[in-house]
Amino acid sequence: xxxxxxxxxxxxxxxxxxxxxxxxxxxxxxxxxxxxxxxxxxxxxxxxxxxxxxxxxxxxxxxxxxxxxxxxxxxxxxxxxxxxxxxxxxxxxxxxxxxxxxxxxxxxxxxxxxxxxxxxxxxxxxxxxxxxxxxxxxxxxxxxxxxxxxxxxxxxxxxxxxxxxxxxxxxxxxxxxxxxxxxxxxxxxxxxxxxxxxxxxxxxxxxxxxxxxxxxxxxxxxxxxxxxxxxxxxxxxxxxxxxxx
Amino acid sequence: xxxxxxxxxxxxxxxxxxxxxxxxxxxxxxxxxxxxxxxxxxxxxxxxxxxxxxxxxxxxxxxxxxxxxxxxxxxxxxxxxxxxxxxxxxxxxxxxxxxxxxxxxxxxxxxxxxxxxxxxxxxxxxxxxxxxxxxxxxxxxxxxxxxxxxxxxxxxxxxxxxxxxxxxxxxxxxxxxxxxxxxxxxxxxxxxxxxxxxxxxxxxxxxxxxxxxxxxxxxxxxxxxxxxxxxxxxxxxxxxxxxxxxxxxxxxxxxxxxxxxxxxxxxxxxxxxxxxxxxxxxxxxxxxxxxxxxxxxxxxxxxxxxxxxxxxxxxxxxxxxxxxxxxxxxxxxxxxxxxxxxxxxxxxxxxxxxxxxxxxxxxxxxxxxxxxxxxxxxxxxxxxxxxxxxxxxxxxxxxxx
Numbered sequence: 001x002x003x004x005x006x007x008x009x010x011x012x013x014x015x016x017x018x019x020x021x022x023x024x025x026x027x028x029x030x031x032x033x034x035x036x037x038x039x040x041x042x043x044x045x046x047x048x049x050x051x052x053x054x055x056x057x058x059x060x061x062x063x064x065x066x067x068x069x070x071x072x073x074x075x076x077x078x079x080x081x082x083x084x085x086x087x088x089x090x091x092x093x094x095x096x097x098x099x100x101x102x103x104x105x106x107x108x109x110x111x112x113x114x115x116x117x118x119x120x121x122x123x124x125x126x127x128x129x130x131x132x133x134x135x136x137x138x139x140x141x142x143x144x145x146x147x148x149x150x151x152x153x154x155x156x157x158x159x160x161x162x163x164x165x166x167x168x169x170x171x172x173x174x175x176x177x178x179x180x181x182x183x184x185x186x187x188x189x190x191x192x193x194x195x196x197x198x199x200x201x202x203x204x205x206x207x208x209x210x211x212x213x214x215x216x217x218x219x220x221x222x223x224x225x226x227x228x229x230x231x232x233x234x235x236x237x238x239x240x241x242x243x244x245x
Numbered sequence: 246x247x248x249x250x251x252x253x254x255x256x257x258x259x260x261x262x263x264x265x266x267x268x269x270x271x272x273x274x275x276x277x278x279x280x281x282x283x284x285x286x287x288x289x290x291x292x293x294x295x296x297x298x299x300x301x302x303x304x305x306x307x308x309x310x311x312x313x314x315x316x317x318x319x320x321x322x323x324x325x326x327x328x329x330x331x332x333x334x335x336x337x338x339x340x341x342x343x344x345x346x347x348x349x350x351x352x353x354x355x356x357x358x359x360x361x362x363x364x365x366x367x368x369x370x371x372x373x374x375x376x377x378x379x380x381x382x383x384x385x386x387x388x389x390x391x392x393x394x395x396x397x398x399x400x401x402x403x404x405x406x407x408x409x410x411x412x413x414x415x416x417x418x419x420x421x422x423x424x425x426x427x428x429x430x431x432x433x434x435x436x437x438x439x440x441x442x443x444x445x446x447x448x449x450x451x452x453x454x455x456x457x458x459x460x461x462x463x464x465x466x467x468x469x470x471x472x473x474x475x476x477x478x479x480x481x482x483x484x485x486x487x488x489x490x491x492x493x494x495x496x497x498x499x500x501x502x503x504x505x506x507x508x509x510x511x512x513x514x515x516x517x518x519x520x521x522x523x524x525x526x527x528x529x530x531x532x533x534x535x536x537x538x539x540x541x542x543x544x545x546x547x548x549x550x551x552x553x554x555x556x557x558x559x560x561x562x563x564x565x566x567x568x569x570x571x572x573x574x575x576x577x578x579x580x581x582x583x584x585x586x587x588x589x590x591x592x593x594x595x596x597x598x599x600x601x602x603x604x605x606x607x608x609x610x611x612x613x614x615x616x617x618x619x620x621x622x623x624x625x626x627x628x629x630x631x632x633x634x635x636x637x638x639x640x641x642x643x644x645x646x
Binding site: 075077132 | 492
């Protein structure tokens with residue numbers, strides 16, 4: 001298993017937001033992390049990328065935990081945050097170079113890959129720009145390019161579909177398919193359920209800090225036969241039941 | 246709406262007061278008193294040397310009065326969110342702006358009174374203007390400022406760009422002409438003309454505002470710029486969170502980047518070096534303190550005072566650079582790059598060592614060219630090396646690790 005989250009209890013303060021969460025992401029698999037605002041998606045992701053330490057439970061990446069070997073653990077992850085963040089003093093080109101340095105990538109190969117990606121996302125002529133001059137969508141594309149030049153085993157993508165134009169969404173989904181082919185695992189949180197339904201192999205539905213259900217779309221539909229036809233319907237009926245809580 | 250302005254004004258004044266307290270701390274007040282006293286003395290000495298009817302000085306006074314009209318603009322205290330939240334009450338905004346106008350008026354006229362007060366001695370000597378005529382000159386100046394302020398209130402409304410430009414040019418030129426009349430012909434005529442201009446401006450404002458929409462975007466931008474100017478001033482003395490250092494490309498410093506090794510163990514050197522060279526906040530701090538320190542060292546005479554100054558300034562720079570280590574903590578990638586925290590600290594120490602060494606060299610050079618004995622220059626060099634070593638390897642690690 002690339003990513004194995006076992007009985008994770010965690011959160012920002014003493015009071016846990018996540019209550020005993022377990023799921024796995026296998027190599028070559030795209031797993032959608034679905035949930036309402038405040039369900040615990042971002043908290044889960046922050047635990048996996050190592051910003052938060054679990055109170056209980058373990059998170060292992062190819063059997064390595066953060067506590068065992070922080071560098072080996074972190075080197076396996078590429079992360080695309082929901083809100084793009086960039087270093088104000090670095091140009092686009094330097095962001096790529098910095099990523100290459102940090103992940104110890106072979107400069108020549110990485111630049112080959114970067115050039116392709118920059119062309120795909122129409123950034124090739126903006127190499128010397130500072131982040132201050134980028135629109136939000138462009139910043140997000142920079143994040144995507146930086147993530148996909150690494151040889152990460154696990155890609156974590158936080159809500160990628162808002163703020164990207166349809167062409168970029170299409171290109172991103174193609175990139176995800178490519179890295180899956182090469183054996184990488186992808187964990188993606190999103191609210192855009194109809195895109196998720198088409199793209200993801202499996203789903204983890206979070207609600208109020210717990211995993212409500214998980215599995216392939218067919219499995220979930222079989223578990224809740226009355227809930228509806230689309231992921232949207234199932235999701236709404238599942239969360240609607242507990243709205244008063 | 247008038248309540249809204251009062252609330253904002255109170256908040257604004259409280260904030261200004263807080264910063265002023267920081268600016269006018271004990272030492273600065275004493276320094277300022279000496280400075281102002283010195284200037285006053287120099288001015289009064291100069292007054293004794295000039296004779297009457299010097300045309301150039303009259304021209305100079307006119308220009309000072311004219312340019313002085315530009316000091317202090319309308320303070321609207323508008324905020325970016327206003328364009329959304331106050332938009333439905335656009336008509337009522339005029340009441341708010343009238344309050345802002347009144348506040349700005351008193352502030353601006355105070356400046357004009359001080360300005361006139363400063364040139365009165367000159368006017369009495371050069372132009373033999375005395376008594377009531379001086380009062381007329383004051384009235385003229387205040388009326389001119391009033392008309393200029395009225396125009397800037399009118400400009401808060403969205404005018405035809407050509408009209409706006411004409412109004413500005415015309416007001417500027419008329420003001421200059423009226424000042425000239427007041428100084429060269431008679432202050433009474435100047436005052437009368439200035440009053441006519443002020444009344445005209447107010448009449449025009451009344452006609453324009455009710456038929457125009459508020460130029461929200463421009464107004465908010467103008468107010469933000471005005472506040473930024475104030476914050477920049479305060480930022481010279483203390484840290485102002487609203488002034489975020491801007492980023493400059495500084496191509497001419499790129500040669501310094503070539504010395505940074507390009508491998509994984511220097512990932513954060515890559516970032517820190519560029520951040521230091523291109524950011525304005527920390528590089529400005531280093532540059533200011535280095536220049537001030539070098540100048541002080543040059544004039545400090547030779548001996549223990551110079552050495553104490555040198556040690557203090559290098560410590561000050563090193564100590565104030567420490568927060569730069571955490572500059573990028575808010576960016577998630579700083580934490581998730583597969584680079585050990587220890588490596589990041591070593592990278593930062595490297596930057597600190599390089600910056601302080603450069604400062605140390607500048608200080609030593611300044612001391613040397615002030616004709617200090619070579620033995621003392623040597624001692625200074627050794628002390629610098631020891632201090633920088635201790636600051637970087639011991640003090641920085643203790644504070645940051």
